[in-house]
Amino acid sequence: MQSVAETSAAVASSDTRRKIIIDTDTATDDALAILLALFAPNIKVEAITITVGNVDFEQQAKNALYTLEIAGKGNGKIPVYRGCSRPLMRQTHGTATYIHGNDGMSDSFFPDPKQKPEAEHAVDAIIRLVEKYPGEITLVAIGPLTNIALTLLRKPSIASQINSIYFMGGCYKFYGNVTPVATYNPWVDPEAARIVFQSGIPITTAGFDISCYSSIFTDADYEEVQKLGTKLADFFLKINRIRRVFCKERQKMNGSNHPDALTMAILIDPSIGQQMLSRYVEVETQGELTRGVLVIDELGVMRKAPNATICAQADEKLFKEMVFNTLKII
Template identity: 70%
Template sequence: MRTARRQFIKTLSVGTASALLPTTTFASIGKADPVKRIILDSDTATDDAVAVLMAVTSPRLKVEAITITCGNVGFDQQTKNALYTLQIAGKNGQIPVFQGSARPMVREVHGNAKYVHGSDGMSDSFFPDPQQKPEKEHAVDAIIRLVEKYPNELTIVAIGPLTNVALALLKEPSIAKKIKALYFMGGFYKFYGNINPSATYNAWVDPEAARIVFQSGIPLTTVGFDVSVKSSVFTDDDYANVEKLGTKYSDFFMKINKVRRKYCKEHQKMNGSNHPDAITIAAVIDPTLVTQTVSRYVDVETRGELTLGALAIDELGVWGKPPNATICVEADEAKFKKMVFDTLKMS
């Protein structure tokens, strides 16, 4: 136990180990892939809604489904938030929304993050009920069906806890080899957590699920809390410019970020609100947004008293295992903000 703890602490150190394992920069990469099929797995609240809006309006993505996982606020409210965002985007009835697991795999429901997102997950906007209804098929079955329908074509973009994906892998393990890629909004690289000092929210809510996914062999990329803090913060000046747009989407953005904006400034020492889910989908839309990555072996802490949900990054290679994740380290802030503004200008 002490040895394992020492190994874990090593993975969080900030020594010179990055010189020992590969680092990738993306300055030479050309245009992004033409059109990608994705499943967007979300615990839809404020920032998820921005990501949904960016995804469904991007000509580079074909959103095959939105699947709802446990997380930010009440499960049915999250579903309504996703459906209402589709309605705002003019996609009512065009993209199916599937409800998945309303609780973590083996743990009790953790509570909620209303203190970040407001009681309705949308900064207490209390939007009317959406016209579209969720599908009857369970999200886990929908994930399996779509992966088998489009083998090696689908990218799963997980911007909430990984419960649905893990349950799909347990039910049909063969899909792991048929998933083109998985992007996970979670973790960090040589930074700090937002739910405990070593972990971020999405892995902490269901660490057992995260561990299953990280050990599945799916080509996996993480976009962490650190990247969002460095490269996705909308300042007061940014909000003023959003408000000046005067579009339906910009009005939606302003409304849903009221509580989050205040929370990030008062409790997370930022000069505005960060947008981790939005920068994750932005990296899928345009991979050149990411300017540096590292490839590492990553495991997930499921039993730590103080470190539950931490992504244990084997920086020194002490476990002797090949890398199983690409970790985003740096992203282009200006490019991200332009992508958001370009989206908000559309309506």
């Protein structure tokens, strides 16, 4: 007869789910990305780490914890760790309350979650978990890359033990969303982004451009979400109230885009990434007009080996099916 320890070890070894850490500045779209991961049958969320970004730092942690709670996962089994509350080398950054609301959740001002953040710093948690599962952890970075860059600075050898990184940022032959050429996540902390892109860790990017092509929820889509009548559908509708208006009025979209969720969806179901391009990518840190741009060497003029896989086309139908299937669960 097997002992309890042997049985537990056997169960753990038979778990074929992909282990991930979600590094997030949790606001509206991050919350949807978290929901997709929580209910994906092939994904095991080992931890959520909070990085500088969208709204007030402590509010971001609350948003992640409340998302776990609304999903029925706020039982402490998925820990939340607070990390860097400011960029590596810059004193300030611009929050994105204009699109996410003051609380990051379209001013829903949900009650404080029952689960609390862990005392351990996010960087320490990332190092510990990667060393516990060498070669198995994928980092899903849906916020600025400050926590991951600091992890690499603290322990450079950890890079070889990280399976891969999925990063929401940049754009391929498109325009920016915080400056005419730069997207928010690398713009907030370009020095961190450069460290990560030069680390040698396999990186897959899903940019702002792909979200505009393949993740737009129109008014008709929102009507279908409302018909679901579930707790998660109601949560989705509430947290996107301000985002829907902003995307239509300011970004001239036919609805709200969901770049973080699309990034997560491509990890969960790689077939959603219809066109994946290997390119060398550098990050601009000093440009007066180009801070935070992911510079993609399309023609190979820099004569450097590709360091990133860029999603240049995604399947909108499969993405929306995943979102609807998740929102109808509870």
